[in-house]
Amino acid sequence: MPKLGAKPIRKAALINAAILEVGRAGSLDVTVAQIARRAGMSPALAHHYFGSKEQIFLAAMAYILRVYGQTVAQGLPGQGPRGRLDAIIAASFAPINFQRETVSAWLNFYALALTSPQAARLLRVYHLRLRSNLVVALRGLVPDPLQVAGTLGALIDGVYLRAVLTPGPIDASAALRVVQTYLDEALT
Amino acid sequence: MPKLGAKPIRKAALINAAILEVGRAGSLDVTVAQIARRAGMSPALAHHYFGSKEQIFLAAMAYILRVYGQTVAQGLPGQGPRGRLDAIIAASFAPINFQRETVSAWLNFYALALTSPQAARLLRVYHLRLRSNLVVALRGLVPDPLQVAGTLGALIDGVYLRAVLTPGPIDASAALRVVQTYLDEALT
DNA sequence: CCGGTTCTTGATTGGTCAGTCAATTAAGTC
């Protein structure tokens, strides 16, 4: 039943399935067959659309980063100085981004950046944009925006890391509180 | 040439080689053959001593954590309240622990904790001990030692993460500075 | 309804690798 225009739908399904499978497995050792089956198609089709397993992973990683970026952008406008900071931080722990499977996948894609130059590039872009957003939002509120932005970024990553490595359900509000408490201290 | 008592030597060599190979590759996708060859023996011998690839990884992970613990313990005695904090933090960025291969291996072993319950257990013990150390050292210096200890732990992890994910030589002193700056703020 | 395009998969292939086993070597022991 070849409905035309299946390409974007299939690709989206594969990306979704890849995130889910990597997140569930907690590892990049996931077969293309697993991903394809989860997305409701044959492994051959997955190769047809993406060409290779790594391309699937890269697309999934880009997707996670893009969704995160959109969440930030959505919260940014208006708000005023402190409101922008809160929006950026809140985006990091919004339900869409802060689910076990997503965060687990995120960690594994981070590790992928050690291996794949393309993954490293994606990550660098994301890091730079996050930092830039933070620096702008911090300007005027704090003597050294660059330094605070760096600390905030690292702290967010660390909190992510610990959230996914701690057994039991992940606690977004506790994570958010840690970052906000730091920010309150830094702003005085 | 079977010299007796080879077991501990062989095991140590394998652990070392595993850390090096995983660190270099930036991935747990390292063959037993690679590790064994790097350690100067046949793959069969590696299996003979460890039984499985996962056991090699777990031993390597335990080794990294043990070395870190020893570095902390070495710096702890005497020093006074603030000195103890500095000792714990300094241990995290001491040259022995803070080398690219080691940190890269560390990141991958963290990811392993998502898969292997034993790895998760190792990590939990390490997290608890670190936190306990920090809480004791912070007592009296800060209104809420538990909270500051949690933030410090997360921040250290995040700084590690970013250090290894940033291309170019890793900068221990910059990493140390970030954490110390936070601590200075928290102590006021 | 025909030729082209897109979609789809079963079957296959080529390669890789963890783990096993049988056999060999060289100590130590009495």
Next chain:
DNA sequence: GACTTAATTGACTGACCAATCAAGAACCGG
């Protein structure tokens, strides 16, 4: 110097898997 025990490896296997390919199925425009 026979026996035990530790050390060591080459060869093998059983499984798994990414990627390919050829062929079938359904839509389209003319």
